[in-house]
Amino acid sequence: MALARLKKRRRIQVVALAAVALVVSTALIGYAMRDGINFFRSPSEVMAEPPRADEVFRIGGLVEEGTLVRGQGERVSFAVTDGGASVPVVFTGVLPDLFEENQGMVGTGRYVDGTFEATEILAKHDETYMPKEVVDALKEQGVYQAPEAGS
Template sequence: MALKSLKKQRRIQVIALATVALILSTALIGYGMRDGINFFRSPSQVMAEPPAPNEVFRIGGLVEEGSIVRGQGSTVSFSVTDGGATVPVVYSGVLPDLFSENEGMVGTGRYVNGVFEATEILAKHDEEYMPAEVVDALKEQGVYKEPDAGS
């Protein structure tokens, strides 16, 4: 009888230890990813419900024509639009090669005092590609045009 209760007690200890390990690993994964999850917003969503200045998120749309202004050093400012709203962007750094007016872009940063302060700017990586989030935002505003199939 003592042997059976010892096996049962050992089984309960193993299950309890496995449960604690699972909870601990889940908590560590969540803690590690807390800064890695950035929500996407279109310019219309940013203007409708401005995020808190300390919230890091991604914004995407088209670089507005005539809006690129190069400042001191590597600082550049431009506007991103989805056809429904436009958000001014400020960025210090080297812009991607395919970054240009009327082209899709996605930026990561914060919206502070009416300006999106970008820490990273991504542009499409070839002539045809545009991020799915940007396509969806442009379609929602009725601005998206399908790329030419012949090119």
């Protein structure tokens, strides 16, 4: 009888320990991923509802013509637009080779004091590629033009 109670108690302890380990591991995974999840916003969404200064997110659209300014060293400023709104962007670093005005781009960073401070800039892969989020945002604004076949 005592042996049965001891086995039952040991089984309950093992199950309780496993449940605690599962809760702790889930909490640690969630904590580790909190900075890895970046939401996408179009320039119109950023201007309509500006995010908090500590929120990291992705912004995408077209590099607005006439706004690309190269500063001292690797500092670059430009505006990204979706046809409905423009957001000024600053970036310090090396831009991708395919980065240019009137081309699609996606940037990761924070919106601070009316300027998107990018930590990473991605440009299109080839003449026809544009990220799905950017295409969707441009379609919503009615400014998306599908690439011509064969070009």
